[in-house]
Amino acid sequence: MQNRLNRRSFIRNTSIIASALAAAPHAAFAIHSKRAMVGEVVGHGELKYRIDKHWGLQDPSKIPVRNCHEMVQDSIGRIILLTDHTKNNVILFDKTGRVLNTWGTEYPGAHGLTLTREGSDDFLFLTDTVRHQVFKTDMNGKVLKKIDYPKESGMYADKKQFLPTEVAVAPNGDFYVADGYGENHVIQYDFHGNYIRHFGGKGLEDHQFDCCHGIAVDTRGGTPTLLITSRSTQEMKRFTLQGKYLETIAIPGCWICRPVIKGDLLYLAVLGTKSWWEYDGLVIVLDQNNNIISAPGAEETNHGINGLQNVVYDGRTFMNPHDVCVDDDENLYVPQWYSGNSYPVKLDRI
Numbered sequence: 503m504q505n506r507l508n509r510r511s512f513i514r515n516t517s518i519i520a521s522a523l524a525a526a527p528h529a530a531f532a533i534h535s536k537r538a539m540v541g542e543v544v545g546h547g548e549l550k551y552r553i554d555k556h557w558g559l560q561d562p563s564k565i566p567v568r569n570c571h572e573m574v575q576d577s578i579g580r581i582i583l584l585t586d587h588t589k590n591n592v593i594l595f596d597k598t599g600r601v602l603n604t605w606g607t608e609y610p611g612a613h614g615l616t617l618t619r620e621g622s623d624d625f626l627f628l629t630d631t632v633r634h635q636v637f638k639t640d641m642n643g644k645v646l647k648k649i650d651y652p653k654e655s656g657m658y659a660d661k662k663q664f665l666p667t668e669v670a671v672a673p674n675g676d677f678y679v680a681d682g683y684g685e686n687h688v689i690q691y692d693f694h695g696n697y698i699r700h701f702g703g704k705g706l707e708d709h710q711f712d713c714c715h716g717i718a719v720d721t722r723g724g725t726p727t728l729l730i731t732s733r734s735t736q737e738m739k740r741f742t743l744q745g746k747y748l749e750t751i752a753i754p755g756c757w758i759c760r761p762v763i764k765g766d767l768l769y770l771a772v773l774g775t776k777s778w779w780e781y782d783g784l785v786i787v788l789d790q791n792n793n794i795i796s797a798p799g800a801e802e803t804n805h806g807i808n809g810l811q812n813v814v815y816d817g818r819t820f821m822n823p824h825d826v827c828v829d830d831d832e833n834l835y836v837p838q839w840y841s842g843n844s845y846p847v848k849l850d851r852i
Contacts, residue, residue, distance in 0.1 A: 543852065544819055546803070546810060549787055549796035551834060551849030553819065558583075558599040558845045565590055565601060570837030570846055572615035572760070573827035576624045576641065581827060581835055583846060584615035584628065592626075592643060597829060599848070605643035609633070614668040614760075615825075618677075627669035631683055634661040636669060638695075649679065652689045654697040668760055670717040672743055673726055680730060682715040688730060690745065701745030702730075709747040711739070716760020719743075720768075722790060729761040733773070751792050755813065758786075764828040766790050771823040771836060772799075775815045782815040783823040785836060785849075798834070798849055799823070820847065 545551045560566075568587040575581055580602060581595045591606025592615075606612070611632025618625050625646070628637045638647035651664035658664055667682030675693030686704035688711075691697055702711050712734040720729045720740070727748065728741040736756055740748040755775050762769040768788040775782055784799030794810040797803070799819035803810050824839040834849040 544798040544800075544816070544849065545852075546796040546800075549798075550852045551798050552852055554848040554850060556599075557835075557848035558595055558601075560601060560845065562843060565593060565604060567593070567843055567845060569839045570824065570841075570844070571613050571839065572825040573835050573837050573846060574615055574617040574626075575827055575829045576617055577619060579830065581829065582615065582617070582626070583837060584612050585837075586610060586612045591628075597831075597833075603642075609637075614666065614680075616669040616671065618671040620675075627671070627677065629666040629669060629679070631665040631667065634664045634666075636666050636679055647695050649691065649695055652679075652687075652697055652700065655687065655689065655700045657685060657687060657700065657703075667715050668717045670719050670728065672719050673721070676743070678717055678719075678728060680714045680717040682711075682713050682733075686711045686714050688714060688717065688728070688741075688745070690743075699745055701741070706735070708739075708750060709741075711735075716758070718761040718763055720761070720763055722763065722766060729763075729768075731758050731760060731770075733757050733759065753786070753794075756786065759824050762826055762828060764832070767795075768792075769826045769828055769834070771826045773822055773824060773839065775813065780815075781821055781840070782817070783820045783838075784813070784815055785820070785823060785826050785834065786813065 540555050542553050543550055566587045566589055567585040570585050572584045583593045588607050590604035591609040591612045594603040609630045611630040613631050614629035616627040624641050626639050636649035637645050639645050651658050651661040663684050665683035666679050668680040669677055671677045677691050679689045681687050687700045688702045689700045711732040714730050715733040716731040718729050720727050730739050736753055738751040756772040757774045758770045770786050772784050786794050787796040789795050797810055797813045801814045801816050803812050821841040822839045823836045825837050827835040832851040835846050837846045
């Protein structure tokens with residue numbers, strides 16, 4: 503009962519704060535913090551960052567955001583944000599936070615954003631949980647491909663069961679759609695969008711998921727594999743590109759969103775650490791042995807033989823991180839879900 507009351511209070515307070523943002527956009531960055539955090543240092547070991555909560559701030563009456571779900575960097579250095587605000591679903595920034603372009607008014611359930619490169623051109627995959635569809639677009643928003651619910655699989659009675667949260671693209675052009683809010687299948691398509699197979703499904707067996715929220719192709723070991731989060735069980739699972747289960751990587755206490763690989767490291771936004779109702783969160787960085795080597799947004803902790811121990815939210819840095827984008831200078835950009843319509847937080851690598 504207390505959790506429900508706390509959530510009602512939070513929603514009411516968030517509505518009040520959101521109403522104030524038109525007059526004072528900077529107010530978003532005081533939410534859930536004891537004081538504004540700009541210039542302070544977070545992280546651990548060799549991976550430390552200086553916080554910039556002023557990055558990308560806009561007049562919300564002109565370029566609003568609602569839930570900031572995911573971010574990527576394209577091949578010419580632009581930072582691209584996906585929000586479910588239908589005045590501008592996609593916002594393209596330069597690295598200083600200046601808006602270069604916006605597009606998208608037709609994606610009320612915008613959730614997943616994946617960049618893929620074909621030859622010299624960049625393209626985007628967007629998932630929409632309200633429209634129950636996946637879209638491939640060019641960088642100006644032109645829809646090139648639309649994927650409806652996978653009726654070919656025989657696992658879906660209608661489109662309402664299909665709530666796709668993420669896409670990953672393999673080196674051969676096949677792409678994989680994680681139905682994280684739906685039936686928890688991962689559906690594999692060829693380059694042209696033809697159904698190949700599906701695997702997973704909701705459950706607690708090794709090959710199943712409980713919220714397969716995020717997915718990425720991991721090429722660090724030479725042979726590409728799939729890393730797929732099972733957020734509600736606080737795990738990642740590794741599969742072959744043909745859908746064969748390989749291993750489970752447990753990350754206790756962390757509701758992880760999607761795997762993001764940069765170089766040899768794996769970055770994960772942690773939506774929460776205590777419960778679904780706490781509205782906290784942080785970012786963790788794992789080495790190739792899956793040890794946590796840095797945790798921006800966490801308290802200072804002791805280092806152990808398996809990396810950082812007892813990762814605890816610092817109470818101030820983030821509020822519901824939903825993704826992390828690592829740019830070509832190893833700076834981090836963190837969009838946040840249900841955070842008072844706040845713009846992303848930037849962490850400058852030190």
